[in-house]
Amino acid sequence: MTSDANILKVCTKESWQEQLQNAIRTPTDLAAAVGIALEDLPYSLAADRGFPLLVPRAFAARIERGNVADPLLRQILAAQDETRIVTGYSKDPLAETSLYAGTPGLLQKYTGRALLVVTGQCAINCRYCFRRDYPYADNAQSSAERLATIDRLLDDPSIGEIILSGGDPLLLPDEQIAAMARRIARHQRSVTLRIHTRLPMVIPERVTDSLIQALSERGLPSVMVLHSNHPNEIDAPTAHAIKSLREAGTTVLNQSVLLAGVNDKPEVLAHLSDRLFAAGALPYYIHMLDKVAGAAHFEVSEDSARRIMGELSGMRPGYLVPRLVIERPGAGSKQQLEPIYPSAR
Numbered sequence: 001m002t003s004d005a006n007i008l009k010v011c012t013k014e015s016w017q018e019q020l021q022n023a024i025r026t027p028t029d030l031a032a033a034v035g036i037a038l039e040d041l042p043y044s045l046a047a048d049r050g051f052p053l054l055v056p057r058a059f060a061a062r063i064e065r066g067n068v069a070d071p072l073l074r075q076i077l078a079a080q081d082e083t084r085i086v087t088g089y090s091k092d093p094l095a096e097t098s099l100y101a102g103t104p105g106l107l108q109k110y111t112g113r114a115l116l117v118v119t120g121q122c123a124i125n126c127r128y129c130f131r132r133d134y135p136y137a138d139n140a141q142s143s144a145e146r147l148a149t150i151d152r153l154l155d156d157p158s159i160g161e162i163i164l165s166g167g168d169p170l171l172l173p174d175e176q177i178a179a180m181a182r183r184i185a186r187h188q189r190s191v192t193l194r195i196h197t198r199l200p201m202v203i204p205e206r207v208t209d210s211l212i213q214a215l216s217e218r219g220l221p222s223v224m225v226l227h228s229n230h231p232n233e234i235d236a237p238t239a240h241a242i243k244s245l246r247e248a249g250t251t252v253l254n255q256s257v258l259l260a261g262v263n264d265k266p267e268v269l270a271h272l273s274d275r276l277f278a279a280g281a282l283p284y285y286i287h288m289l290d291k292v293a294g295a296a297h298f299e300v301s302e303d304s305a306r307r308i309m310g311e312l313s314g315m316r317p318g319y320l321v322p323r324l325v326i327e328r329p330g331a332g333s334k335q336q337l338e339p340i341y342p343s344a345r
């Protein structure tokens with residue numbers, strides 16, 4: 001299929017499920033979609049075998065044609081750099097396998113919150129993903145088992161927030177999300193439902209009316225934390241999806257990962273904050289890279305990160321400056337890194 005045909009395809013009204021089915025999975029299709037000769041892409045079959053290339057066409061259409069250094073392309077291309085073995089990078093950088101709470105998919109990392117890994121599926125495979133080697137198959141639950149887990153969490157008065165994570169939780173059918181939302185909304189205590197997702201940036205049509213309805217269930221405080229790293233990820237359909245969630249009463253926040261060659265410049269982060277805010281989302285966190293094997297080429301040093309945030313602080317008001325955080329295995333919470341401000345002239 002030619003790239004023009006790809007763009008046409010994106011413009012037609014495909015359901016989100018069809019878009020997922022038609023996502024790009026081969027380097028040849030990707031090369032055609034982004035207008036770059038296959039031999040000019042720094043693609044690696046070995047990296048692809050370990051963690052398959054997967055990118056929906058709507059996301060690929062936002063990659064600048066002919067630009068090998070495009071920041072969106074860098075996030076999704078199975079690249080030669082991934083095959084380097086780098087000391088300090090491992091398959092489980094946050095030691096999550098030591099946090100299993102005895103129930104498949106349930107992680108209790110932080111006081112007062114419980115995190116459920118509800119699916120191992122994603123709509124896009126992000127090359128920096130710290131769960132790229134996560135043992136999803138050992139942590140699968142049926143919908144009924146998940147509801148039973150939620151019931152147990154609701155009975156625990158120390159839990160104030162249930163977080164759905166993955167994989168991407170928005171790959172569950174709306175009915176399953178609605179069933180969880182109803183359970184939480186109808187409980188006698190007020191418990192927040194938080195969903196971490198990249199899907200609205202990747203296939204904005206995933207924000208369906210029935211999803212919006214599920215999240216605006218009466219009595220349910222709902223929060224959606226988007227995962228967006230670069231302003232080019234936010235186009236008109238994405239902004240529309242975010243606005244629809246906001247208007248229905250869901251709090252929409254964003255978290256990013258600080259990635260070399262993608263968003264490691266204060267101007268880029270300022271632009272991302274502007275686009276998020278215009279759509280109705282606030283920048284919340286920017287994470288230091290979790291040191292997962294294969295992602296070392298995305299690393300930004302702590303000092304550089306703190307300087308970038310110091311510069312960003314001078315460019316935008318505080319509510320548009322996300323907090324720079326690092327997650328260290330075994331720590332009870334994320335740790336904030338203070339910006340280094342440019343010295344006064």
Ligand code: SF4
Nearest residue numbers: 122125126129167198
């Ligand atoms: S969507 Fe999230 S969980 Fe899935 S590959 Fe990307 S970063 Fe990882």
